[in-house]
Amino acid sequence: MIPVCPLADLPTGESVRIDTAPPIAVFHTDGQLYAIDDTCTHQDASLSDGWLEGCLVECPLHAASFDLRTGAATCLPARRAVRTHPVTVEDGMIYVHHHAAEEGTAA
């Protein structure tokens, strides 16, 4: 379980990148928190810098798009999904449950 930041520091429409290996991006959309692998599966770009629209994030480099709920790539040029990670809030603090060690079993 990795502490991210206080919920109060991540308003709706914002995102934050955490320096795990690989890095993870946490998004706050319409009252929901999502965490996905931060690196676009097409080419090296940080999705936490991307354009958030509903439950989709658009990569800032080539406009590939990912569904934050499933990690699925919804638009070329990306074809592979990013991994998703569970997020919880405890005592006003956001936590990501990192699955790096359990690749293949992650949600």
Place this chain on the structure above:
Amino acid sequence: MKSVAVIGASLAGLYAARALRAQGFDGRLVIVGEEHHRPYDRPPLSKAFLTGATADQGQLALADAEEIAELDAEWLLGTRATGLDTQERAVLLDGGRSLTTDGVVIATGATPRRLPGPAPAGTHTLRTLEDAQALRAELTRGPVRVVVIGGGFIGAEVASSCAALGHDVTVVEAAARPLVPQLGDTMAGICAALHADHGVTLLTGTGVARLHDGGAGHRVTAVELADGRLLPADVVVIGIGVRPHTAWLEGSGLPLDDGVCCDAGGVTPQPHIVAVGDVARADGTRAEHWTSATEQAAVAVRNLLAGRTVATHRSLPYFWSDQYGVRIQFAGRRLPTDIPRIVEGSPDDRSFLACYERDGRTTAVLALNRPRPFMRLRRELARAAQPVTT
């Protein structure tokens, strides 16, 4: 239309093939590629692939096995198109073969320009996977002196990759400053400063007279500049632009002028022939950008299937470059007279956002390491540039 041939197994060619199937074309689809590879992504070749960060060429593939199967295309790889017979609707292929087809998508891209005269061993251009592999092999043998001829995006990216690998690098640029046509003088100057930040020498305002070698068939030893200076070199990379690959179309009757002349929808005077990507001179403009290659394809295919121009490609030009750990992104249509104004960050930090302005209006936007605000402005510009149509 029962059959379409895509000439060029490139980014634009693949996107055209995808668009054909996505738009309901269920006829015979033939993709002819001069290289032996299925379509792959070229941008990493001068960056992650050259430095070895992306060592596996499989990571460059633009389509996976599943998609290749779904495309249901016949692939003629390692095959060069040598001519186009518009009367007989036939594409001539090397080895004397020909391919009769109802529609043609020309996506043959461009080839690097070379210096006049012989190219001794140790001189490279960078366009194909083989080019990148050959250059990478030379760069992994230990520290060498690299001279990069041409300070454009490819030259700067190669210089950056070579510096990251620990080589001694000099960039030679004939103009007073590289990237001025793309970025304007002030912003080009800021980008040019990245070289010095990383110990790379940038020599500007002088052309190259000739390459020296140690005798016939030997390796390059030095680059002689037009002003007489001699730069010792173990490896020379020539990045002085590209020429659209249209030689095979000479005599076809298609209008050629630094590219295949077509309208803003990619359609040539022969409505069953369209052109996309680097080889296309669409409505008087030839773009060499990744994004326009992908976007043009869907539009051109729509027109091809319609038999006339029903759509045009008018999206906002966009390109990016990664150099020395700095991501440079540019979008818009700027005139040389537009004034850049830094709206966020600072050039000293190599991280800023600049808007080019004309009559109080933003025409283009440039970012160094500011992807998020860049993206927001790029979207705003795109919206403003494209009136909503129904």
